[in-house]
Amino acid sequence: MHSVKNLFLGKALGVAEYLIPILKESKFKETGVLTPDEFVAAGDHLVYHCPTWQWAAGEESKLKSYLPKEKQFLITRNVPCYKRLKQVDNHQENFEKLVEEGDDGGWVDTHHFAATSQLQDSVSEMVIDDNKGSKTAAATPAPAARSNSAEEDDDEDGEALDMEEMMEQLEAEDQATLDMPTVIKQTAAAAATVAPAGGDLESGILQTRTYDLNITYDKYYQTPRLWLFGYNENRKPLSVDEMYEDISQDHAHKTVTMEAHPHLSIGLMASVHPCKHAEVMKKIIQTVAEGGSELGVHVYLMIFLKFVQAVIPTIEYDYTQHFQLC
Secondary structure, X not given: OHHHHHHHHHHHHHHHHHXXXXXXXXXXXXXXXXXXXXXXXXXXXXHHXXXXXXXXXXXXXXXXXXXXXXXXXXXXXXXXXXXXXXXXXXXXXXXXXXXXXXXXXXXXXXXXXXXOOOXXXXXXXXXXXXXXXXXXXXXXXXXXHHHHHHHHHHOOOOOOOOOOHHHHHHHHOOOOOOOHHHHHHHHHHHHOOOOOOOEEOOOOEEOOEEEXXXXXXXXXXXXXXXXXXEEOOOOXXXXXXXXXXXXXXXXXXXXXXXXXXXXXXXXXXXXXXXXXXXXHHHHHHHHHHHOOOOXXXXXXXXXXXXXXXXXXXXXXXXXXXXOOOO
């Protein structure tokens, strides 16, 4: 039922995207959306600071005229995924509430009925630091929030955060710059002790899935959109069901669906629905502004990749270099 509905909505949105005019005037500060030019600028910033990401042209027949030919979308390849979500996910459906259900597919508040901290209780200040010519977002949480965040960071098997909960993480994160090589080594070491999903205990060989991740510009929602396609340890494409094993069950079939890629003809790819991306970004912009600073549009994709990690917490992609939360 989900697949039929998503197919129908995908077709409808495709027609709407064709008809909607291209956004030319910036509305980033007001609404959290991007023009195509701002998307390219944010993509250039991501590629410069995270070289594992690169621009791609896609297929000639699928070129979008409002984007440069050689900068149609962003891609990072062979991203490791050491664990299945069932090993780390504490999903509880009784906490869920489907909000704003409609033609765009709606959005899931995964902890609507759970006790959550309020934004104003955990943030005392957000500032933008100018480091080597690049602005980076920073949050200074209250002491109690810092303590709670430290405990959560120590628990690698904790519950995946919802897109809304990411706001609290932005304000309460205690670690400045994530050392991705160290994290990957630690994750690999932990996953190697898990037998059937992670690897073979007797041989000590870790069987690691990998993913190719893409970021496209969604003309209808005027925001970035994340796509992913997975491979098993033998570099064979994962089935749809296998890919859903690596997607938070808070979002699978709801905010994450299988759809056709706008620039490639490779069958269905998992896609994080962009209907709430602008709203989340707007809240972050407002929070930074309340701290007396300004968030530059060039760091959009850095922050975007931060909050969509809640959907795919075990896929170790690069987004943290020069992006500081302190």
